[in-house]
Amino acid sequence: MRAGVCTYGHVNMWTGVLLITMGILDLSVGQQPYSQFQWLSRLRGRQRHAGWRAVDVDEAVDVDCPLECDCPSRFPTAMYCNGRNLRHVPHVPSHVKYVYLQRNQIAGIRDGVFDNATDLVWIVLAHNQLDSAGIGENVFGKLRHLGRLLLDHNQLTRVPPNLPKSLTDLRLGHNKISKVPPGSFEGMADLDTLQLRGNVVEDAGGAFKGLPSLTMLDMRENKLRKIPDDLPDTLQQLYLEFNDIESVPVGFLTANPKLQFVRLAHNQLTDKGLPSNVFNVSTLVELDLSFNKLEKIPVVSRNLENLYLHANKIKEFSLSSFCGPMDMIHFSRLRMLRLESNEISAKDIPAEAAYCLRRVAFIDV
Numbered sequence: 354m355r356a357g358v359c360t361y362g363h364v365n366m367w368t369g370v371l372l373i374t375m376g377i378l379d380l381s382v383g384q385q386p387y388s389q390f391q392w393l394s395r396l397r398g399r400q401r402h403a404g405w406r407a408v409d410v411d412e413a414v415d416v417d418c419p420l421e422c423d424c425p426s427r428f429p430t431a432m433y434c435n436g437r438n439l440r441h442v443p444h445v446p447s448h449v450k451y452v453y454l455q456r457n458q459i460a461g462i463r464d465g466v467f468d469n470a471t472d473l474v475w476i477v478l479a480h481n482q483l484d485s486a487g488i489g490e491n492v493f494g495k496l497r498h499l500g501r502l503l504l505d506h507n508q509l510t511r512v513p514p515n516l517p518k519s520l521t522d523l524r525l526g527h528n529k530i531s532k533v534p535p536g537s538f539e540g541m542a543d544l545d546t547l548q549l550r551g552n553v554v555e556d557a558g559g560a561f562k563g564l565p566s567l568t569m570l571d572m573r574e575n576k577l578r579k580i581p582d583d584l585p586d587t588l589q590q591l592y593l594e595f596n597d598i599e600s601v602p603v604g605f606l607t608a609n610p611k612l613q614f615v616r617l618a619h620n621q622l623t624d625k626g627l628p629s630n631v632f633n634v635s636t637l638v639e640l641d642l643s644f645n646k647l648e649k650i651p652v653v654s655r656n657l658e659n660l661y662l663h664a665n666k667i668k669e670f671s672l673s674s675f676c677g678p679m680d681m682i683h684f685s686r687l688r689m690l691r692l693e694s695n696e697i698s699a700k701d702i703p704a705e706a707a708y709c710l711r712r713v714a715f716i717d718v
Contacts, residue, residue: 419443435477445470455503456480461487468495475501479524483507493517504528505548512537519543526550526571533560542566550574550592557581572596573616580605590614594641600626606634616641618661624649632657643691650674650692659689663717667695670702676709685710693717 418424421443422434430450434443439457447469459481467473473496483504493499494515501522504513509528516523518540530552537560538544546569547561554575561567562583569590572581577596584591589611598620606612613636622645632640632653639659642651647665652674670692675685690713699718710716 417446417448424449442466445473447472449473451475453477454481458482460484460508462489462492464489464491464494467492471495471497473499475499475503477501477503478507479503480506483509485510485513488513490514500543505550516541521566522546524548526552528552530554533557535559535562538564545569547571559583561585568611584609586610588612592616593620595619597621599623601628601631603628603631605631606637610634610636612636613638615639617645618643620645622647624651627651653687655683655685658686660687661689661691662695663691664694667692667697670697670706672703672706672709684708685712687713689714691717 418432419434421437421439422432424432424446428451430448432445432449432452434457435453436456439454439459442454442459442462445452445467449470450472451474452470453475455477456479459478460483462478462483467476476496476499484507488509492515493502493513496517497519499517499519502516502520503522503524505524505526505528507528509525509530511530512525512533516538520541521543523538523541523544523546526548527550530549531554533549533554535558538547541564543566544564545566547564547567548571549557550571551574554572554577556577556579557572559582561570561581562585564585565587567585567587569592570581570584570588571590571592573592574595577593577598579598579600580593580602586609588609591609591612591614594616596619598617599622601617601622606615612634615637616639618641622642624647627647630652632651635654635656637654637657640653640657641659641661642665643661644664647662648668650662650667650669650671653660655676675687677683687710690710695718697718699716702716702718706716
């Protein structure tokens with residue numbers, strides 16, 4: 354009897370195992386996409402909001418994707434690692450072209466980390482803890498197709514060395530960079546946008562010489578005492594607000610004939626620091642000289658559309674700053690004129706201003 358019972362129990366046990374095994378196999382056959390991909394998706398945190406829903410085959414996750422990141426099949430060349438509290442750059446698969454690593458705790462990037470992904474086009478590393486000493490000398494050395502490199506909001510004290518020559522958009526704003534030596538951007542023939550905002554640069558020297566495609570330079574919120582030398586003649590937008598600039602060089606806009614937007618607000622400009630007719634250039638569209646120490650309205654081109662002079666020490670309204678001899682053809686194209694927070698009022702504006710400034714929507718005084 355005991356032997357029979359044991360045998361019967363033994364058979365029941367194996368029958369149970371067989372049934373469980375069959376159940377698993379049946380589940381595997383009936384819900385194959387679920388069994389192959391959903392557990393991996395769950396592990397990687399890719400279903401935080403979707404729960405344990407079935408995953409379609411065409412939504413299958415990339416098996417080469419690092420566990421810390423997302424690589425959605427809808428964007429097969431993108432890797433999303435942003436906001437994961439990462440302290441290092443994870444492995445980047447060779448097929449990835451766009452990698453998003455912003456808002457982490459990454460302090461350094463070792464040489465070779467991008468060597469497997471030589472087709473990278475974008476790298477976003479903004480809002481991390483990157484330190485210049487922690488970036489390898491040849492981190493970006495093999496990235497010959499990289500167009501955008503975002504390193505803003507870090508702890509960098511210098512421009513990283515050996516940056517790719519292919520860059521079109523480089524952002525180094527809100528770091529601790531104090532010097533930009535000549536040659537920092539050497540060979541970057543396609544660089545279009547350069548942002549150095551929010552650093553502690555005192556003098557950029559001739560660092561921007563030899564950038565034949567640069568159209569936008571942003572150096573707001575630094576410690577510049579003068580406008581950088583040797584700016585490319587392709588430049589169209591120049592942002593220099595919140596510096597310590599005291600003067601504008603003679604022939605500044607003549608040497609930069611394509612400049613359309615110049616912003617010099619919140620500096621130390623005085624009338625003495627502005628050469629005669631320095632802003633009387635036909636290509637200029639917008640000029641911001643607000644929050645300086647000017648006592649006179651400088652002479653500007655008739656083609657200028659927006660002029661900001663508020664928060665200076667201007668004592669008189671000089672119509673000749675906008676118009677010479679007037680007729681039906683020769684008048685100012687100015688649309689916006691701000692003069693509030695100066696030492697003049699509406700009564701100081703002569704009646705003839707209605708002819709000269711006929712396109713101005715309103716004048717703030």
